[in-house]
Amino acid sequence: MKQVLILNITRMGDLVQMGALLNRLHEEWPGVAVDLVVDRRFAPVASLLMGLREVIALDFHALINESRALVKDVVALYEDVAGWAKPLVERRYDRVINLTFSKPSALLAGFMGAPDIRGVQSAWDGGLVIENPWMAYFSDFHQFRRLNRFNLVDIYALGGSRPGTFCPLRLSLSREDHTWAREALTGVTGWIAVQAGASDSMKAWRPHLFGLALAKVSKQWRGGMLFIGGREEEATIAEVVQVYREAGGKSPVKNFAGRTTLNQLAGLLAECRLLLTNDTGPMHIGVAVGTSVIDLSVGHVDFQETGPYGSGHWVVQPELDCAPCGFDQVCGHHACKDRISPDLVADLMCHMLDIGSCPSQGFGARLYESGVDEDGLGTFRLKVGTESPITAWYAAFWRHYWYEAHTGSRSRVSLPEGPPPDASEVNVQLRALRPLLELACKRADEIARLARRASVDIPQLKRLQQEQRADQERLLCMGMTAEALAPLAAAFGRQVRNDNLIGLDRLARHQAAAYHTWLRRLVEVERCLIGTSSSDRSITPGHRRKLTVVGSERHAA
């Protein structure tokens, strides 16, 4: 029997989002035993997932608190953690999948050890490396976020297992959970669930806008409004309800924030017609129990990464140059939140409740409808609003490119139509970068040749390495400047440092290989972007026939 250990430690949403991976692992290895390491606080969520043998919880917050505030000495701390971790090592897992992309989780993955470790892990000297291409992509794409079109759910499944058929997110709810929820929601027929808070205020739409949107819906909606969230969100909910009432909201309101178990919350969401939410853990629970979701994607949230997975959901995203902002951004204005009009949200809600038509104008926001693409991956289709044509073109291109590059299979999703909008500029950039990269490859080969010798010429090697380092900086700067080049440069930047090798010789060969990979990819991309015949525009060998081009609505104004 194959055994897999998944490390997914810290977030409710991430746990629900690994549903497709669990399904895929059971497809890959029927009868596989999958264990999950999770923070104790999230163990109840994990218990709702299907396909796990054991949920192994540790109080990671206690570990942080007790080590940081010096509550326990190093021996006591080590005894606690080693006592918990050593039995896991003894299970000898066939694969460890680390979905928590952090340094400590990488070290934990390294400590656990396995013949196949997916995701970030510790190298032999304690550094961090990623072996799997999808997991590597996951670590790279924050450098070109706007071009990413892979949902985390798919990255987890592709990286942790392999390509496969589409599988919606699912949770295992008991009959008691459903019964409890039905009894809790008596009084009116049909409920709209509202998650107005969020773990980070950056990613929460403004409470008064929630109130206005709900008030407008209540003019046509005969059901009730159900508030969910944590107890710490009480003040936010109170503000929403106050504005809702003041704006004439008449529908009955129930507040379950902080008053349910996770099972009960999932049961409640399963009973609702619709969930209006910020991008939160409960959003994914809503998706996983089959409730339609409207995701308000503000702040540093990018729905393309973490939006509702599968068909039947909608996303509202502000049209703003800085949206979505970086993960570590400290924003002084939160202007993106004001770009989403409560009227637009209300109209979209009415449309989803079958009591109104689909909004035709975004008034500063975009509307996306979720779906499943031809490769069986989650996707979002722009329905209202505009995207930058360049971003839209390259996002579609890179979606196609990486899928084929990392799976080795031909994508059934077509490349974007026509040449890129900035073809002439790209041509110039490519012609500037390519000869330099070819030179860099030669130098890397020379370094590898020197390092291989029995008697190494240290001064010469050092000189070449010094030149290589200086050049590398320059090449990376050039490579990161354009949508046509940035993903390749980011991948190279990671790959060249991604060395889990002992010995100068091996290290030099690894670096030469990274340069050659970059060059090979650049040539492929060049052929796709400015190739003269349509057959030039396929990436996977053996599939160079004319492609049907779809996705024009991505760059429709």
Next chain:
Amino acid sequence: MQYLNYNIERLRQNAPELAEAVRHSVGGVLTIVPSREGSPSATHEGQWVHSAYDPKKEAGSWAEQQRKEWKTEEVAVILGVGLLYHVEALALAHSPDARIVVVVPDVSVLKDAMGARPLGPWVDRIHWVNGTPEEMATQLTAQSSPLRFLTYGPAARLHADVHERLQTSLSRLMARKAGGQLHVAVVGPIYGGSLPIARYVVSALNQLGHRVSWLDHHVHQGSHEAFGSYREARHRQMLQSRFADVLSLSTMAHLAEDPPDLVLAIAQAPLGLAVLQHLRKKKFLTAMWFVENYRHLTYWQQLAAGYDYWFVIQQGGCLDALKRAGAAHVHYLPMAADPTVHRPMTLTAAEHREFGSDVSFVGAGYANRRTLLPQWLSHEWTMKLWGNEWDGAAPLSGVLQRGGARIDTDTCMKVFNATAVNLNLHSCSGTGMDPQPDFVNPRTFELAACGAFQLVDDRTLLPALFTSDEVESFRRTEDVPPLIRRWLTDADGRRRYAEASRQRVLRDHTYGHRLQELLATVGLSQPDRIGSILRGDRLTVGLKERAVSVPELLPLLDRFPAAQRVELKDLAADIRARASGRQLAREELLILMMDSYRAETKDLV
């Protein structure tokens, strides 16, 4: 009383002297009353010492509660005797190896217990301490293991004062034995009288060999004053309050980047309740030395529940008030002096002319001083008045120095040294003598440390700090002129008093003494944390002894000198420093993993 002889004989087996003392005591402190369940219970002055319904069940619950705190390697020290139900429950709930000490402030209570019910073989496992608080403290320090105080409230209430003295004595004894190095973050105020105290505290901790991070908010004084310059009070209050919040957050950021063993705030430190509660949630230990008159400055009411430990300069009502407001631990810790700052000085003739006089007073112009000082002017002696906030004090304008400018510490020391009779009048809001003269101000200690002679208004807490041969005090306004007159003519007497008071400060009242006592008090309450660090348990040698069950740690610990304190971050730093070109062992990966979690700060700031 049918069980008395039997129980005393049992006690005699391992505590013959105590058994004899019990036999000869009068007893009768407790009133024995049958409980509903049938077993004997007891009352004292109408209040129940054990449950009126089921004393055994209640004792069992209490013993169960203590399991959360009491660790097997610690000695449990039980405060509260009663009928010993709780001691029995604790003894029976733990293995025979568990070490339990019962503090017996009054053998008569023990006699009542021994007469009320038969005591089983568990008594043979109990160690008893009795005598004066100081004697009991000495007996307790003889224990080789950390002490964990477990208080059975209803019975401990009878001897709360004895227990407090016991813990104070114990703190002092422990302080002398402490050898480990702590990291203390001292959070100072933005400005004001507690600012120099913060400096003295930092200096004392450094001298004691601890590592100190000083979060000196004095650097923000300019901004604080700028926010206080708005015309409308509401604007001033709002901006200064928000500014204090920012400084609170800045303190949090500092603590996140360099977490200490203890956060020690000095009065007026800008730390709000929300931040304190967050710190507690994140397991940081916090203490406040409230070097203020609690009756005048009442912000402690909002912060009482926020700090883990309060140290105050008043007793009685102050301790009760803080506890009522939610403070968990409150201890008396009087002011002190810093002998490196407050010291005898050799002054030049010019300095004698500038700073010297027969009589002087240094301080701000509080109402009581404005009323009383003019009464002590006389043509019989020269007088100089130093300090600020004397605007409008016309009768004193002739003696006010430097136009009422604020004077620095160095000038202050010169005045003390150059003056024959230093007046030390504690401030208060009324116009006469302080109606509630309890605490002793820093000036008392500073004058003494300078070897300067002083006349200080009498304080209820003064005799415990200085004898009447060390400091001369006065109770009534009218007593002052005759005292000045007398002492001006007795230079030898002044020198004798001054030297005696200086020696007393050096012996008992430096900031070093205070900080030792403060840390020992926290250590006593946290035997497995601050206490263990102070005992040196986190030195390499101690860690290696405890690493028997994890032998893979030994080679990593061996890399440190035996007497060095080693924490997780030190071990990880050593591994990282040696990582280059080397394959790490599994235990090293685990240490690095734990250290990565330790370095997390996002949940703090």
